[in-house]
Amino acid sequence: MVYKPxxxxxxxxxxxxxxxxxxxxxxxxxxNLAEALQWLEDVGPGRSYLFxxxxxxxxxFTQPAPFDRAFGGDPSxxxxxxxxxxxxxxxxxxxxxxxxxxxxxDGEVNYVDDRIGAFLAALKERDLYDDAVIGFVSDHGExxxxxxxxxxxxxxxxxxxxxxxxxxxxxxxxxxxGRYARGTVIKTQVRGFDVMPTLMELAGLPxxxxxxxxxxxxxxxxxxxxxxxxxxxxxxxxxxxxxRNQNWKYVLTYSGSPKENLFxxxxxxxxxxxxxxxxxxxxxxxxxxxxxxxxxxxxxxxxVANARAHRGNKDLQITGIGSPTSFAGxxxxxxxxxxxxxxxxxxxxASGALLMVCGVTVTGRLAxxxxxDLPQDAVRYQEGDLQALVRKRSxxxxxxxxxxxxxxxxxxxxxxxxxxxxAMRALGYVGDxxxxx
Numbered sequence: 139m140v141y142k143p144x145x146x147x148x149x150x151x152x153x154x155x156x157x158x159x160x161x162x163x164x165x166x167x168x169x170n171l172a173e174a175l176q177w178l179e180d181v182g183p184g185r186s187y188l189f190x191x192x193x194x195x196x197x198x199f200t201q202p203a204p205f206d207r208a209f210g211g212d213p214s215x216x217x218x219x220x221x222x223x224x225x226x227x228x229x230x231x232x233x234x235x236x237x238x239x240x241x242x243x244d245g246e247v248n249y250v251d252d253r254i255g256a257f258l259a260a261l262k263e264r265d266l267y268d269d270a271v272i273g274f275v276s277d278h279g280e281x282x283x284x285x286x287x288x289x290x291x292x293x294x295x296x297x298x299x300x301x302x303x304x305x306x307x308x309x310x311x312x313x314x315x316g317r318y319a320r321g322t323v324i325k326t327q328v329r330g331f332d333v334m335p336t337l338m339e340l341a342g343l344p345x346x347x348x349x350x351x352x353x354x355x356x357x358x359x360x361x362x363x364x365x366x367x368x369x370x371x372x373x374x375x376x377x378x379x380x381x382r383n384q385n386w387k388y389v390l391t392y393s394g395s396p397k398e399n400l401f402x403x404x405x406x407x408x409x410x411x412x413x414x415x416x417x418x419x420x421x422x423x424x425x426x427x428x429x430x431x432x433x434x435x436x437x438x439x440x441x442v443a444n445a446r447a448h449r450g451n452k453d454l455q456i457t458g459i460g461s462p463t464s465f466a467g468x469x470x471x472x473x474x475x476x477x478x479x480x481x482x483x484x485x486x487x488a489s490g491a492l493l494m495v496c497g498v499t500v501t502g503r504l505a506x507x508x509x510x511d512l513p514q515d516a517v518r519y520q521e522g523d524l525q526a527l528v529r530k531r532s533x534x535x536x537x538x539x540x541x542x543x544x545x546x547x548x549x550x551x552x553x554x555x556x557x558x559x560x561a562m563r564a565l566g567y568v569g570d571x572x573x574x575x
Contacts, residue, residue: 440498
């Protein structure tokens, strides 16, 4: 039960017996709550799974009274009438305008909280609550001008979508009746993708050992102890990636000219001061972790070299490279040359023991301009290969391959009832009968 038309673009309805979406922009959580309550009436006995989505804290603001003024005055006094999008009358620049947007956002969150409460109350009325496994999580937070912008997308400047006000979200897990503890607050940093194996374990499903994610079930046992942080990797827009633990956040911008930022989350939880230059050792450690993550998880071919591969002040250029992949480089960049086609080049000082990690497409024989040939065959990257490479005492180049791309699959055929089919047609769905794919 969702209302977000773009969700149908990615096949998110696959595997569900019923998929419901509201093909309108200005809707309220009440619509999906009604669908979910009807589903409770129709589902019958036995095990079931429901994905219930509320979109209200997104634009436009649509909450009814009293949630439209629960955290501030009458919005009409600021010439704001609901439904209202922050972008429809120009970007708010005065502090008065911004305060209206802040209290309307808080009101939207309060409204969703109230509707979720109504759904939980319905579960209790039907004696379903105690046995139900419930996971509550948000996809993202919202920037409310903490770093000069509003929203959660990458369009507002360096790293805006990676700040904690956007990426640090609530996560609440309610196990079913049984051996698990209640009322426990876990301080260990966990990740959004840990939710899926957690729900699987709590529902009694077999563990999927192929997942990088790990269940949070052990944290919910009576007497469970805190564990080391689970390192969180955050990505946006194909050009930035961040690694976060409780103490630090490292941000790598890898398109164009690579750039690194480092924030001390204990001393500066608002992420207002870049301390990369003052913490070279921390920066080096986190850089290696994020690059290894990319090499282990991102399909493609990567040219890697240790710092000893660069002697003297002469810039390095490598031929035999086609267009760069989405991971364009760290301490390396690509450009086109009339004489040699596309070049990967390195200029400046190596960053610690690592010279270059650059995603490439190989079009010919790899060679240093004015120097020796480079490895021509890519080997599959294995955990620890990067650390072994920087420990080499000699100049070392490697060509690594990431994992194989996940093959594209056709959506499965599913049955839609007439009401849901009509909603999907309004979103551009092309099926012409109730059994269409």
